[in-house]
Amino acid sequence: MIEFRQVSKQFPDGTLAVDDFSLVIPSRKTTVFVGSSGCGKTTILRMINRMIDRTSGSIEIDGEDIVGLDKVKLRRRIGYVMQNSGLLPHRKVIDNVATVPLLNGVPKKQAHARALELLDTVGLDRSLANRYPSQLSGGQQQRVGVARGLAADPNILLMDEPFGAVDPLVRAELQQELIRLQRELDKTVVFVTHDIDEAFLLGDQVVILQKGGVIVQKGSPTEILSAPANDFVADFIGATKGKRALHIDRRDGREVVLDSEGRAAGVLVDGPTGGSKDAPA
Amino acid sequence: MNWVIENLPLIGQRTLEHLALSIPPIVLSFVLSVPLGWLANRYRPSRGVLLTVLGLLYAVPSLPLLIVLPIILGTGARDSINVVVALTLYGIALMVRTTSDALGSVSSDISQSATAMGFSPWTRFWKVDLPLAGPVLLAGIRVVAVSTVSLVTVGAVLGIKSLGLLFTDGLQRNIVAEVFAGMVATIALALVIDAVLVLIGRLVMPWTRATRVAPTRRARLTAEAAAS
Ligand SMILES: Nc1ncnc2c1ncn2[C@@H]1O[C@H](COP(=O)(O)OP(=O)(O)OP(=O)(O)O)[C@@H](O)[C@H]1O
Numbered sequence: 001m002i003e004f005r006q007v008s009k010q011f012p013d014g015t016l017a018v019d020d021f022s023l024v025i026p027s028r029k030t031t032v033f034v035g036s037s038g039c040g041k042t043t044i045l046r047m048i049n050r051m052i053d054r055t056s057g058s059i060e061i062d063g064e065d066i067v068g069l070d071k072v073k074l075r076r077r078i079g080y081v082m083q084n085s086g087l088l089p090h091r092k093v094i095d096n097v098a099t100v101p102l103l104n105g106v107p108k109k110q111a112h113a114r115a116l117e118l119l120d121t122v123g124l125d126r127s128l129a130n131r132y133p134s135q136l137s138g139g140q141q142q143r144v145g146v147a148r149g150l151a152a153d154p155n156i157l158l159m160d161e162p163f164g165a166v167d168p169l170v171r172a173e174l175q176q177e178l179i180r181l182q183r184e185l186d187k188t189v190v191f192v193t194h195d196i197d198e199a200f201l202l203g204d205q206v207v208i209l210q211k212g213g214v215i216v217q218k219g220s221p222t223e224i225l226s227a228p229a230n231d232f233v234a235d236f237i238g239a240t241k242g243k244r245a246l247h248i249d250r251r252d253g254r255e256v257v258l259d260s261e262g263r264a265a266g267v268l269v270d271g272p273t274g275g276s277k278d279a280p281a
Numbered sequence: 282m283n284w285v286i287e288n289l290p291l292i293g294q295r296t297l298e299h300l301a302l303s304i305p306p307i308v309l310s311f312v313l314s315v316p317l318g319w320l321a322n323r324y325r326p327s328r329g330v331l332l333t334v335l336g337l338l339y340a341v342p343s344l345p346l347l348i349v350l351p352i353i354l355g356t357g358a359r360d361s362i363n364v365v366v367a368l369t370l371y372g373i374a375l376m377v378r379t380t381s382d383a384l385g386s387v388s389s390d391i392s393q394s395a396t397a398m399g400f401s402p403w404t405r406f407w408k409v410d411l412p413l414a415g416p417v418l419l420a421g422i423r424v425v426a427v428s429t430v431s432l433v434t435v436g437a438v439l440g441i442k443s444l445g446l447l448f449t450d451g452l453q454r455n456i457v458a459e460v461f462a463g464m465v466a467t468i469a470l471a472l473v474i475d476a477v478l479v480l481i482g483r484l485v486m487p488w489t490r491a492t493r494v495a496p497t498r499r500a501r502l503t504a505e506a507a508a509s
């Protein structure tokens with residue numbers, strides 16, 4: 001569990017990026033921060049591994065205030081995946097994946113063996129192990145980034161818009177892959193995005209932020225969709241317009257779900273909702 | 282031409298002496314520029330001061346410097362140390378700016394992700410920032426190498442042994458072939474050192490030769506992703 005208590009961050013130039021932020025991030029669940037550019041998502045995320053130090057308040061991991069921990073050691077037990085993969089261009093894929101274990105002094109042979117397994121885990125062919133990052137496609141680089149984040153088997157995985165820079169098809173594939181991984185690995189994932197669809201797809205807990213890291217609403221995707229806290233949220237999740245304002249129409253004896261512009265979004269069927277993890281109880 | 286053939290051993294001898302005077306300044310300016318370049322890159326105020334001072338240093342003419350140095354250092358006028366020190370100073374003057382720029386050009390995404398992985402600042406410098414600055418450092422040191430090889434000849438005016446002695450001696454005794462041989466040998470030596478540096482670069486930075494995924498291949502990967 002990660003707990004923020006009245007955390008603020010003011011940068012040296014005076015920018016108050018995060019103002020009095022409090023939140024509990026439950027273990028073994030995916031928490032997604034979503035909000036428009038500059039609202040403080042990255043700042044909040046980076047305060048967890050102390051790449052950014054908070055100005056006031058406290059942040060605890062499993063009840064332990066991180067301010068007393070050694071930064072470097074703390075970071076080695078927290079996975080981090082970022083937008084442009086951040087892979088080290090001068091190291092082969094296998095060495096990139098093995099980065100943290102190697103830093104921790106795990107023997108090279110052992111670290112490499114584990115790195116190869118991780119390539120399997122993230123759905124990459126082992127034949128890519130000896131390539132350099134520049135020899136991979138964007139989607140493959142992101143997978144390597146995820147494998148690297150998992151290499152030291154951290155309990156916590158921080159992901160800052162990890163799929164923001166890949167094309168929509170690859171993004172959808174990576175999202176499914178992350179859902180599968182999370183089912184298998186059960187990490188505490190903290191995920192940042194400005195794509196509300198991605199947030200609803202991945203998040204057990206979705207936190208909608210406004211400038212200054214102000215929480216406008218938090219809850220499960222169903223909770224937020226069914227009861228947007230205010231107009232801002234309603235607007236942000238697209239409930240007032242576009243594809244989320246759905247209505248039912250009868251066509252040829254079947255119930256068809258249409259969006260606000262009359263485009264077909266699907267058909268209505270009976271029975272279970274297909275195991276969606278946040279189906280209404 | 283006869284002169285050259287008859288004096289091959291002498292040319293060889295001078296080439297070796299020239300080499301012995303060139304290598305230390307090249308190596309030293311590379312090594313010393315790393316901490317200085319780091320300083321210039323890390324602390325912005327120091328950058329202006331450092332680079333200005335070094336720029337002025339480079340403007341000091343080499344012959345007077347070679348005459349003044351023994352007085353400052355307390356060495357003999359013909360001591361080869363003077364040449365090594367003078368050329369190291371020139372090398373640093375060229376190399377610190379390059380090193381500072383090279384370190385500054387390392388993508389912030391990469392250094393931040395290295396930090397996030399748990400590299401300590403020290404480890405990150407040696408294992409990430411410096412290697413990634415490598416290609417630019419190599420370009421810089423190649424310039425320093427060629428300039429050093431050429432400047433070593435100036436010491437000949439003071440009688441310090443190098444290929445430069447072939448110019449001075451050839452001029453005094455009016456042997457055109459000797460002057461010519463000195464020039465050709467100096468250029469050849471510069472080219473050889475340059476080639477060696479390029480080779481070292483390839484060996485220690487294999488990633489710079491890694492070819493990118495061809496666009497067609499990338500398109501196919503995307504198509505595969507779409508199909509699956
Ligand atoms: N090092 C810094 N110095 C000063 N201000 C900063 C710094 N880093 C971030 N900020 C400011 O803090 C605010 C929050 O930035 P942050 O990077 O957390 O936003 P974000 O929500 O991640 O945005 P994006 O979606 O664009 O990544 C912004 O106004 C930004 O300009």
Ligand SMILES: [Mg+2]
Nearest residue numbers: 041042043160
């Ligand atoms: Mg951000």
